[in-house]
Amino acid sequence: MTGLEIWLLAVGLAMDCFAVSIASGIILKRVRLRPMLVMSISFGFFQALMPLLGWIGASFFSHLIESIDHWIAFSILAFLGGRMIMESFKDEGCKHEYNPTSLKVVLALAVATSIDALAVGVSFALLGIKQFSAILSPIGIIGFVSFALSMVGLMFGIRFGCGIARKLRAELWGGIILVIIGTKILIEHLFF
Numbered sequence: 262m263t264g265l266e267i268w269l270l271a272v273g274l275a276m277d278c279f280a281v282s283i284a285s286g287i288i289l290k291r292v293r294l295r296p297m298l299v300m301s302i303s304f305g306f307f308q309a310l311m312p313l314l315g316w317i318g319a320s321f322f323s324h325l326i327e328s329i330d331h332w333i334a335f336s337i338l339a340f341l342g343g344r345m346i347m348e349s350f351k352d353e354g355c356k357h358e359y360n361p362t363s364l365k366v367v368l369a370l371a372v373a374t375s376i377d378a379l380a381v382g383v384s385f386a387l388l389g390i391k392q393f394s395a396i397l398s399p400i401g402i403i404g405f406v407s408f409a410l411s412m413v414g415l416m417f418g419i420r421f422g423c424g425i426a427r428k429l430r431a432e433l434w435g436g437i438i439l440v441i442i443g444t445k446i447l448i449e450h451l452f453f
Contacts, residue, residue, distance in 0.1 A: 262388065262399070266442055266445070267398070267399045267402050267403075268402060268406070269438050269441075269442060270381065270399075270403070270438070270439070270442055271399075271402045271403040271405075271406035271407070272406055272410070272435070272438060273342070273345075273434075273435040273436070273438035273439045273442070274308060274377060274378050274381060274403055274406075274407065274435070274439075275304075275308065275403070275406045275407040275409075275410040275411070275435070276345065276410070276431040276432055276434060276435025276436075276438075277345070277374040277377065277432065277435065278304040278308065278374050278407045278410055278411045278414065279410040279411065279413070279414040279429075279431045279435075280414065280431045280432055281304075281370055281374055281411075281414070282300065282301070282304070282410070282411040282412070282413075282414025282415045282417075282418065283414040283415075283417050283418040283429075283431075284418060285300060285361035285370075285414075285415060285418060286414060286415040286416060286417060286418020286419040286420075287418040287419070287422055287423055288359070288360075288361050288418075289361055289362075289415065289418070289419055290419065291419060292416075292419060293362070296361060296362040296367075297412065297415045299364065299367055300361060300367050300370075300371075300411060300415065301408045301409075301411040301412045301415070302408060303367050303368060303370075303371040304370075304371050304374060304375075304407050304408065304411040305404040305405065305407045305408030305409075305411065306371070306404065307371040307372055307374070307375040307378075308371075308374070308375045308378050308403050308404055308406075308407035309378075309400045309401065309403050309404030309407070310375070310400075311375040311376065311378035311379040311381075311382060312378045312379065312381050312382030312385060312396075312399065312400050312403060313382060313396060313400050314379060314382060315378070315379040315380060315381065315382020315383040315384075315385070315386070316382040316383070316385045316386045316390065316396050317382075318382075318383065318386075319382065319383040319384075319385075319386035319387060320386045320391070323386045323387055326387070330387035330388065330389075330450075331387075331388075331446055331447055331449075331450030331451070332447065333383075333384070333387050334384035334387045334388055334443065334446050334447075335443040335444065335446055335447035336443075337380045337381070337383060337384050337443070338381070338384060338439045338440065338442055338443025338446070339439075339440050339443045339444070341377045341380060341381075341436075341439050342435075342436040342437065342438070342439030342440035342441075342443065343436065343440065344436070345377075345432045345433070345435050345436030345439065346432070346433055346436035346437065346440070347436075348432050348436075349430055349431075349432035349433035349436065350433075375407075378403065381403075382400075384446075385399065388446065414431075417429075
């Protein structure tokens with residue numbers, strides 16, 4: 262994967278964090294640095310950890326499926342992207358009933374929003390990332406982008422409230438990015 266593709270992948274993955282952060286900002290109503298940092302750091306940490314765990318797990322068996330690895334990577338990214346696109350059309354309104362200052366809630370949200378990243382880590386192994394040093398850059402970028410977009414989402418939620426969440430369609434754009442990257446991987450492996 263090129264550097265641009267990794268950055269786009271990171272943005273696609275971070276869109277769940279961004280959307281949840283907007284909702285959390287709406288609940289917070291004002292800038293509260295400590296809970297905002299805890300949430301953003303947690304989201305960034307788990308978004309970076311999950312691809313690493315997926316990559317470690319898949320690295321042990323990737324040699325067994327080398328002939329179809331591009332199909333698996335495409336399937337994973339297309340499924341995740343398609344699911345995000347479908348979820349973007351659900352009308353969830355603006356009523357949220359959770360406490361974004363609770364560490365338990367934040368950790369649960371961080372894990373829930375990073376499950377997709379676990380599958381992306383599997384696709385990294387299938388795409389031939391073999392060295393631990395080679396996975397550090399992508400997971401660092403994913404963690405950083407997730408942290409930054411979470412902080413931006415919190416600020417958007419605090420500043421603009423519910424209206425901005427609907428207008429940005431973060432999950433839709435994140436899903437589209439993942440499907441495009443998956444399709445590009447498949448085309449490159451089949452035709453080039």
